Amino acid sequence: MKKSGLYTIALLLLCISATANPGSVNNPEGTGLPDSVEIKIDTLIARMGISSQTPGGVVGVIREGRIIFEKAYGQADSETKTPNTTSTLFNLGSTSKQFTAAAILLLAKQKRLSLKDDIRKYFPDFPDYGYPITIENLIHHTSGIKSSDGLCLMAGTLFSKDNREGDYNFIARQKSLNFRPGDEFLYSNSGYILLGKIVEKASGMKFSKFIEENIFRPVGMTHTYIYDRPDKTTVNSATGHVRGGDQKFERSGYQNTTLTGISNVYTCIEDLLQWDNNFYSNKLGKWDFSKEMTTPEILNNGDTCKYAFGLDISEHNGLRTISHGGGTGDFSTQYTQIPSERLTVVCLFNISTDATGLANKIIDLYVKGNPKHVAAEVTPEKANVDTALLQKYAGKYLDKSYGFIVTITADSDHLVFEAPYQGRFEIYPSSDSLFHVTFADLKLLFRRNNKGEVAGAAIIQGDQKFDLTYLGTDIYPLKAEQLSEYAGDYYSEEIDVTYPVTFKDNKLYIKLPESTAQFCRVNAESELVSECDDYFASPVSGIEFTRNTENEITGFIIINIGRVRNLVFGKVK
Incomplete structure (x- = not known):
């Protein structure tokens, strides 16, 4: 037994040493970090399948205004075999949103805009949905505007039109909102695309230039940049990776996307230390930066929206957290503060992985908090019912x-x-x-x-x-002979795409764009299952066909795919 145990430990240590990059550790003496914590973090990374032969990332722990743990893992580029280092820059993905929100706050403090402004003040051509949509609604994801990533997904262009102008035009084509502004919280990338454009209109400067000159540099983020054009030099930056058909990692092409406002801030642990410190000592002006950035919105029904200025306000093990995660398909990031402990954990990876889960596990190595007692799951007893x-x-x-x-x-x-x-x-x-x-x-x-x-x-x-x-109980699906009238081509003006609906072998089928089907992991040609009347089930959402006063089929509505509701298609004559 002892021999077996020693053999297991030896394998574990070998795995750990192969994962970390030699010379990429920053664990200053006198920080009080036990060696066992570093070993535990290394073990967590190894369990994620990251080694010196795969893409990886960087983990950083900040406490009381300084880095107490910093370590790089895996490769920054799998083709050149360049290793990640503690100074490698990573795309933050949606973790970038807090910088967009901070820019809006800064412009509000400079009285160049108001959070209560109707966004049509900046976009006169934007649809009037009958309710004002404010900048504040965009900040807190309470605008009801359909999310651009969901729209692009259903259009077959995956996630983006590759630039803010293309995505803006896409957003502005929508005929309806998901809900009345202020009624709900529903994450929408569209809001932060619009905020990026508002920053430019209010400041008179290019978005990236305003952020770099008014936020990054004053705070001390000297290495951070915004990737906003394909020819931009990306020195010391990690390359994003995805798994290929053989499950091996390969470089992705996502870096060709230059969409800003929602993503594409490239930064490192050292610069995020400067950003983190700004929550405790504001270098952007004489105002309470932390309080303003973490102030949520009150919904129309009086409930509090837990999303503040590009930051989620939540808790972990009974401790209040300020955080945001990001995922671009080829990068995964997590930034989590615990203000009461003056502790922050940062995880930056150039692969798709659970950075949020890792950050929470690392937090647990440093602070215990007051975790809620969760009783063991007990299957309820079966009652006798007539x-x-x-x-x-x-x-x-x-x-x-x-x-x-x-x-x-x-x-x-x-x-x-x-x-x-x-x-x-x-x-x-x-x-x-x-x-x-x-x-x-x-x-x-x-x-x-x-x-x-x-x-x-x-x-x-x-x-x-x-x-x-x-x-x-008297609700029945349609008979096979009733299905043929639904066949035809259906076009959505909102996303500029046509979905064919065909009738064959006594069944009805809908043809989805290939990229949509691949992402949703369904067949491109999928059966529409009749439920009753004009309601059908599809693998992506329920679908309701519409009729005119002559009872002729005029189109259909894709009811809900998460961030997009009531997507309208008209039948092509």
Whole structure:
């Protein structure tokens, strides 16, 4: 046994030593960092599959205004075999958004704009949706504007039109909002693309120049730059990597994208130290930088939006956190502050990986916090419910938010939940109205009206809740001979793309763009499953076909793909 144990430890140490880059460690003496912490961080990195032969990243820990741990792992470029170092620059991805937000704050302090300004003051050609959209709405993702990445994905251009002008024109083509401004929080990259343009209009300067001269340099971020044009020199910068068909890492082509406002700030641990220190001692003016940057918005219903100025306000193990993560497909980053401990963890990688999870694990090595006690999961006991009650719950239920219809059937002592592309599983009674599954933390709560009739249900998973409306039992899918009238080409003016719908072998199919299908991991030609009337299920969303007063099919609506709701297509005549 001892021999086996020693052999295992030797392998672990070999793995760790092969992962880190010699000479790339900055662990100053006198910081009080136990050697065991470094070994644990190395082990976490090794478990991510990162070695000296793969792309990797840099991890930094800041405490009380100085770096107490800094180490590089893997390669900055897999083709040249250049190793990452602690001074290598990485694309922050969406972690860049806090700099865009800071620029807006700075311009507001200079009275060159107001957070309450209607954005049509800066974009007179922007659609008027009947409600004012303010700069503040853009900052906090409460504008309701459909997210550009979702629009581009459904258009088959993946994530971006490659420049802010192209993306702006795409955003401005939208005929509707996801919701009334201020009603909800829903992450939207469109907002920060617009903010980048507002910075230029309010300052009279190019976005990158304003940020570099008014934020990076005053704060002391002397190595940081914004990648805003393809010919920009990128000295000492990591190259992004993706996994190829053989699962080996290869350089990506994403660096050709020069979209700013939402991404493309390249920086290093040393410069992020300067940025982090600015939250405690502001070099941008005589105002409370930390308080302003972490102030959230109050929604229309009085709830507080937890997204501040390009920063998430949350908690980890009972400790308040200020953070943001970023992912571009070939870079992954995480910046997390714990103000009460004056501790910050930064993770920068030139691959797609769980930088957020790693940052949380590293935080746990330094501070214990006050983690909430989570009781061991116990499957609720099955209650005895009258079969007549089970029969009452049977029927069709509509999820209006996603356009899916759920079928509930009674089966001896339990119910069966089934929906196209959503799976089929059994649900068991915990009480007369609450049902559970045996394989996950998922519940179904039925509700009745004041007459005792079934009115609907709610799917509850963690802190998420999805409402279902009861439709009844006499709801049936269309017959095969009824499907042919839906065939045709459908064009979306909003995203400038045509989706063919075909009828063959007594089934209806929709043809998605190849890149859309690949990203969603579905077949490009996927079946549209009839649910009832003009509602169909697809692998990406529920779809509702529309008709005119003569009952002719005029188009369809893709109801919800997350950051984009109610995407309209018209039938081509």
